[in-house]
Amino acid sequence: MIAFDFDYYRPATLDDAVDAFLQAESKGGDALYYAGGSEIISMSRVGSIEPSAVIDIKNIPECSDLIIDKKHLNIGSVCTLYQISESNLFPLMKLSCGRIADHTNQCRITLGGNLCGSIIYRETSLPLLLSDAHITLYGKDGKRKVPFDSVFNGRMQLSSSEMIVKIHIPIWALSAPYFHIKKTANEKIDYPLISIAAIIKGDYIRIAFSGVCSFPFRSKKIEKVLNDRSNSIKNRARRAISLLPDEVHSDGESSGEYRLFVLENTLLEILKRWENGRI
Amino acid sequence: MRKGDVDNAFKRCTSIVEQRFFLPPSDHLAMEVRTARAQILSDGNVLITTSSQAPYSVRKQLAEAFTIPAGKIQVKVPFVGGGFGGKAPVTLEILAYLASRSVGGKAVRLTIPREQDMASMPCRLGLEALIKIGADENGLIQAADLTYWLDCGAYTDISPYMSKAIAMDCTGPYHIENLTCDAMCVYSNHTYSTSFRGFSHEGYTFCIERALDMLAKKCSIDPLEFRIRNAIREGSTTPSQVGYSPSLIGDLKKCLTQIKELAKWDGGNANAIKKNTVKAKGIACFWKTENPPTDAISGAMITFNPDGSVNLNTGVVEMGSNGQTHLAQMLAEKLKVDASQVHVVTSVDTRTAPEHWKTVASLTEHMAGHAVVRAADDLLSQLRSNGAQAFGCAENEIEVANSRVFNRNKPEYYIEFKDIVQGYKSNTGESIGEPVLGRGGFMLKGLSMLDRQTGKGQTGPEWTLGAQVVEIEADISTFTYRILNATTVIDVGKVINPESMTASIMGGMSMGLSLASRECSTHNKNGIPNHPNLRTYKLLHIGQEPKYHVGFVETPEEQAPYGVRGFSEHGIIGMPAALGNALSNAFGKQLTKLPLTPETIWRTEQGGINS
Numbered sequence: 001m002i003a004f005d006f007d008y009y010r011p012a013t014l015d016d017a018v019d020a021f022l023q024a025e026s027k028g029g030d031a032l033y034y035a036g037g038s039e040i041i042s043m044s045r046v047g048s049i050e051p052s053a054v055i056d057i058k059n060i061p062e063c064s065d066l067i068i069d070k071k072h073l074n075i076g077s078v079c080t081l082y083q084i085s086e087s088n089l090f091p092l093m094k095l096s097c098g099r100i101a102d103h104t105n106q107c108r109i110t111l112g113g114n115l116c117g118s119i120i121y122r123e124t125s126l127p128l129l130l131s132d133a134h135i136t137l138y139g140k141d142g143k144r145k146v147p148f149d150s151v152f153n154g155r156m157q158l159s160s161s162e163m164i165v166k167i168h169i170p171i172w173a174l175s176a177p178y179f180h181i182k183k184t185a186n187e188k189i190d191y192p193l194i195s196i197a198a199i200i201k202g203d204y205i206r207i208a209f210s211g212v213c214s215f216p217f218r219s220k221k222i223e224k225v226l227n228d229r230s231n232s233i234k235n236r237a238r239r240a241i242s243l244l245p246d247e248v249h250s251d252g253e254s255s256g257e258y259r260l261f262v263l264e265n266t267l268l269e270i271l272k273r274w275e276n277g278r279i
Numbered sequence: 280m281r282k283g284d285v286d287n288a289f290k291r292c293t294s295i296v297e298q299r300f301f302l303p304p305s306d307h308l309a310m311e312v313r314t315a316r317a318q319i320l321s322d323g324n325v326l327i328t329t330s331s332q333a334p335y336s337v338r339k340q341l342a343e344a345f346t347i348p349a350g351k352i353q354v355k356v357p358f359v360g361g362g363f364g365g366k367a368p369v370t371l372e373i374l375a376y377l378a379s380r381s382v383g384g385k386a387v388r389l390t391i392p393r394e395q396d397m398a399s400m401p402c403r404l405g406l407e408a409l410i411k412i413g414a415d416e417n418g419l420i421q422a423a424d425l426t427y428w429l430d431c432g433a434y435t436d437i438s439p440y441m442s443k444a445i446a447m448d449c450t451g452p453y454h455i456e457n458l459t460c461d462a463m464c465v466y467s468n469h470t471y472s473t474s475f476r477g478f479s480h481e482g483y484t485f486c487i488e489r490a491l492d493m494l495a496k497k498c499s500i501d502p503l504e505f506r507i508r509n510a511i512r513e514g515s516t517t518p519s520q521v522g523y524s525p526s527l528i529g530d531l532k533k534c535l536t537q538i539k540e541l542a543k544w545d546g547g548n549a550n551a552i553k554k555n556t557v558k559a560k561g562i563a564c565f566w567k568t569e570n571p572p573t574d575a576i577s578g579a580m581i582t583f584n585p586d587g588s589v590n591l592n593t594g595v596v597e598m599g600s601n602g603q604t605h606l607a608q609m610l611a612e613k614l615k616v617d618a619s620q621v622h623v624v625t626s627v628d629t630r631t632a633p634e635h636w637k638t639v640a641s642l643t644e645h646m647a648g649h650a651v652v653r654a655a656d657d658l659l660s661q662l663r664s665n666g667a668q669a670f671g672c673a674e675n676e677i678e679v680a681n682s683r684v685f686n687r688n689k690p691e692y693y694i695e696f697k698d699i700v701q702g703y704k705s706n707t708g709e710s711i712g713e714p715v716l717g718r719g720g721f722m723l724k725g726l727s728m729l730d731r732q733t734g735k736g737q738t739g740p741e742w743t744l745g746a747q748v749v750e751i752e753a754d755i756s757t758f759t760y761r762i763l764n765a766t767t768v769i770d771v772g773k774v775i776n777p778e779s780m781t782a783s784i785m786g787g788m789s790m791g792l793s794l795a796s797r798e799c800s801t802h803n804k805n806g807i808p809n810h811p812n813l814r815t816y817k818l819l820h821i822g823q824e825p826k827y828h829v830g831f832v833e834t835p836e837e838q839a840p841y842g843v844r845g846f847s848e849h850g851i852i853g854m855p856a857a858l859g860n861a862l863s864n865a866f867g868k869q870l871t872k873l874p875l876t877p878e879t880i881w882r883t884e885q886g887g888i889n890s
Contacts, residue, residue: 001392042814046394102820186759186797186876187820252801252815258878265757 002044007053014138014165017057021161022140024053033057033163035078035110039117049118062136062165063112072134073174077112077164081124084111090169092127095180096197100124102189112164116156119191120249122216123182125152126197126208129218131173136165154215176201179270179279183262185253193254193262198270200279207270211253212263213246226271233275237267280446280518280734283457288422292413294497300486302855302873304405304430305798307475308818309598311360312396317375319384323347327354329372332362332596333637334629340369341376357626359598363790364474366598367639368401368436398811402800404441404472404479405430408486412455418498420509422457425449427483431464432471438464441472441479444570446734447519448480451487452531452566452744453506454515460734468806474639480567480852481791485873488563488856492547493869502547502860503562506746507535510564517568517742520735526837528742529770529844531564533832535746538562541830542748542766549865555756558763561860563853564746569640569739569845573726577646578633579654581610581717584622587682587696589614589658589717592624594635595647599786600847601779602643606651608775609644609840613655615680633720641845644775645740646721648840653719662699665712669694669703741836743844745769747853749792749825753865758877758884760862762792762825765854770832772844777831780846785827787850793819795855799874817874 009020017033024031029052034040037056043049057063058078065076066087073089081097085106088094100123101109114124125148128135133148139162148167151157156164177200184190192211199206204227210216222240225231231239241264248263250256273279289295315329325347331337334354342349359366371389378387391400411424427445431438442462449460475481495505510531515523538544542560549557580592591610597603603623611618624632635647659679666677666684670692678687685693694703703711729736747767753760765788774780797817801809810816835842855873863870868883 042812045392046812185878186817188823189820190817191815252810254878258881261881262757 002041003047004044004050006051008056009053010056010059012059014060014062017055017060017163018138018140018161020053020055024055025160027052029053031055034113036080036108036113038105038108039113039119043118057163065166068171072168072170074166074168075111076166078110080107081109081114082106090127090174092178092180092197092199093169096123096127096195099182099189111167115152115164120214121192121195121210122155123192123195123210125216126195126210127173128152128167128169129208129216130197130199130206131169133170134168136168137162138165139163149218154217172201173199177279179273181266181270183266191253193259194266196266196270198279200274205274212248212259213244214249215246217245219243219245226267233268233271236271237264240267280449280458280460281732282516282518282520285422285424285457285459288457289413291415291421293416294494295411295413296490296493296497297411298490298493298869298871300408300410300489300871302406302482302485304432304469304472304800305403305794306397306800306816307363307365307403309361309363309365312391312393313366313371313400314388314390315371315375316386316388317372317379318386319379321384323351325352325376327352327372327376329354329356330359330366331356331369331372332359332364332366332598332639333369334596334627335594335634336367336637337369337372338629341372344373345376354629355626356596359596362596362598362638363476364478364639365401367637368473370400393813394811397816398470398808401432401436401471401473403475403794404432404438404482405469406479406482406486408483410486410490412490412494414494414498418495418500418505418508420453420455420494423450423455423460425458425460425487427460427462427486429462429464429479430467430469430472432467432469434471435464436471436473438472440570441474443729443738444478444480445483447517447568447570447738448566449483449487449518451484451491452511452528452564452742453509454511456516458518460518469802470800470808476787476790476848477567477851478570478640478848480565481794481855484563484565484852485795485855485859488853489859489863489871492561492860492863503535503539503544506562506564507532510535518734519729519737520733521737525834528566529744529772530832530834531744531746533834534744534768534770535564537830537832538746538748538766538768541768541828542750542764544748547860547864549867552752555754556752557755557865558750558752559861559865560748560750561857561862561864562746562748563856563860564744565849565852566742566744567845567849567852568742569642571636571640571642571723571739573728574722575636575646576720576722577635577650578720579606579647579650579718580633581654581658583696583700583715585697585701587700588620588622590622590624591651592632593647593650594627594629594632595643596627596638597625598638600643600783601776602638602647602847604779605644605776606647609648609651610655612841613652614658616682620682641847641849643847644843645839645845646723648843649721650719652840653721654717655719657719658715658717661713661715661717665699665703665715666694668711669699669705740838741844743770743846743849745849745853747788747857749854749857749861751858751861751865753862755866758866758881760865760877762796762858764828765792765825766828767850768830768832769846769849770834770844771846772836772839773833773842774831775841775843780831781829783847784829784850787848787852788827788854789819789824791851791854792825792858795858795873795875797874797876
């Protein structure tokens with residue numbers, strides 16, 4: 001059970017949501033925008049967090065888009081992983097969203113929650129990092145639309161009172177050749193040892209990783225190595241794992257060394273498939 | 280345990296294996312967490328409602344700890360949402376009582392969240408072992424020198440009984456005449472441990488059966504063949520020097536012969552399927568005797584309803600093991616009525632149900648079964664008395680069957696139960712006989728404490744043994760694997776309910792595979808549990824289970840009601856060992872540590888013997 005009292009707001013507009021946030025914070029506590037709430041419940045049960053207020057943004061129309069217009073696929077932040085996956089609008093996103101949790105939680109975890117939560121994997125970020133996506137945010141200073149990777153460096157960099165409204169994925173990405181693989185310790189549904197998403201644009205592989213370090217990332221350095229056709233696949237994979245932006249992640253799922261072992265094998269697999277035209 | 284002459288026996292051995300093993304603690308994870316409710320009435324009576332396998336222990340411990348007369352304590356246990364041994368200790372009941380007392384006796388319910396249930400309530404014990412076994416040039420085991428260390432955590436609870444249980448059965452069901460075994464409990468700063476399905480047998484069996492596979496390999500003998508050759512038999516003695524008989528222990532050779540076919544045993548070698556992929560099988564045998572108090576008791580009370588059906592009241596808790604159904608079947612069999620005529624009182628109330636030691640140790644069918652059978656005999660005797668008076672004949676001419684009482688010589692004249700179980704009224708209005716009330720009590724007899732020097736003695740009324748095979752498919756480049764098939768052949772004495780007994784065995788197999796392949800309770804260096812939650816603690820999920828196959832052998836246990844041996848726990852016992860053997864066969868590496876995750880297999884590949 002959650003052993004502390006907290007306020008619940010349910011605004012119908014973006015402005016109402018920001019007002020609620022500012023009001024809650026002015027009382028001297030921490031407010032959290034949320035949609036699914038699974039992480040808030042898990043963390044609150046064990047006392048890791050103690051928000052004074054939760055602001056339920058599911059009723060705000062702009063936040064629940066799931067639609068393609070002339071230039072973009074627009075996904076609202078309160079769309080659930082299940083909705084995104086089932087929509088089949090972006091195959092790589094379908095795979096990235098599709099095996100994050102068991103079905104009960106897939107119907108509850110949202111894009112916004114997965115991106116903004118404290119759990120380190122944020123697997124929904126991978127296709128966004130690879131597809132030149134943009135993101136619309138809303139806070140006390142109003143709306144802004146910026147490149148996704150300018151406000152995400154492993155975690156969301158939002159200013160206080162800012163929430164994610166929706167993301168915009170350019171149309172070209174929806175039909176680009178792609179690949180996704182997730183390796184877990186043992187279970188089919190589990191946190192990743194490694195989760196890798198890749199898109200081919202103009203015969204150049206773009207690749208992003210979750211689980212490898214303690215934050216998801218896309219690395220241009222690693223991409224350069226993997227795209228260097230003058231080197232053997234084996235050497236490329238070996239070199240790539242030495243270029244991680246941070247030390248390899250080690251936790252209850254697996255040690256760092258084992259993770260590197262799995263990563264190298266998986267990179268080999270990806271490069272082989274690409275070579276054989278199976279991406 | 281000290282038996283024979285181990286030193287000289289090892290000298291005769293041409294093949295010897297000496298190996299350390301390690302199993303970390305893990306958790307029961309019953310679907311229902313622990314919970315208890317306490318209330319103190321104005322007359323001082325204490326009313327406890329709890330999810331417990333041992334309501335009578337709750338009563339006893341509260342009485343002793345708080346010096347309350349036991350008669351003023353009433354403990355009720357409704358259906359329990361899974362126990363697996365974890366709800367045998369008395370825990371929250373004490374705290375709930377104190378809480379109630381502190382508010383003047385108002386009802387207090389204490390429920391803990393899953394995270395606390397995992398972190399602070401007792402768990403399954405960890406185990407380390409040093410196994411040394413040797414065989415002669417014929418592949419016959421000559422000697423065993425076994426040391427087991429039980430990580431019992433911060434409190435003793437019943438861990439000494441578990442070290443005794445390990446010592447009693449330490450070798451597995453084999454003919455081994457020279458033995459030295461020491462089983463020791465060790466305090467640690469971990470969550471304390473208690474009984475878990477298998478009562479430590481799943482732990483030591485992993486160690487001994489892995490060592491046996493290593494020994495069989497050294498002797499160049501098929502692992503199944505090796506076990507047949509060394510199976511316990513006429514002329515053998517158990518580690519505690521109890522003489523073998525088929526009735527007491529069962530027939531391992533038969534189980535092995537049957538499983539050879541059922542599991543399509545093929546020698547246990549790795550068979551390449553495609554590039555980097557192999558299939559392999561692993562085998563393990565198991566046995567288990569019980570370690571109850573030598574004076575443990577059970578009882579049964581039976582009353583009739585006006586329609587001639589019966590109510591059966593025992594102190595057996597129902598937690599999914601189906602014990603109550605089997606008792607109802609035994610009663611129905613005795614009365615020669617359909618089981619639908621038996622209404623079981625499904626929740627236990629210590630005020631009205633006769634005491635059953637604890638619902639543990641797979642002893643329900645034996646102990647409560649005996650009590651039920653005696654209560655049934657008691658009923659039959661009274662029915663015959665009523666019948667003899669009603670028919671004006673001798674009691675031994677009366678037959679009871681199909682809810683009727685009749686003179687065997689004139690079966691066309693019968694009286695329905697409903698007209699005779701509450702006494703009988705003749706046509707002339709005369710009252711005949713008495714209302715029929717059945718009672719049966721049972722106390723274990725003939726058991727002993729173990730000799731201090733040699734461990735000689737008998738702690739349980741019987742053994743149950745069997746064989747298990749696990750088949751896996753492994754990717755030898757990534758060290759990942761899937762479990763394809765899991766098979767058990769168990770000598771249950773008598774299959775009184777094939778479906779429920781099969782389901783029990785399958786449930787045990789599932790728990791054994793889960794704990795062997797994934798489960799692990801770890802602590803950081805300050806002794807704080809790392810993963811007391813279901814978000815990160817690993818266990819087997821639906822969709823990842825193998826195909827289960829269960830076969831039975833029936834060597835009746837002559838001292839048990841209907842010849843049935845204890846069996847509820849046993850599906851779990853050999854599973855970790857069989858999986859360990861299968862994976863060791865597949866990867867060509869000796870795996871000696873649980874859990875058997877891809878990472879631990881990879882590490883074995885990397886670094887030689889596990890630390």
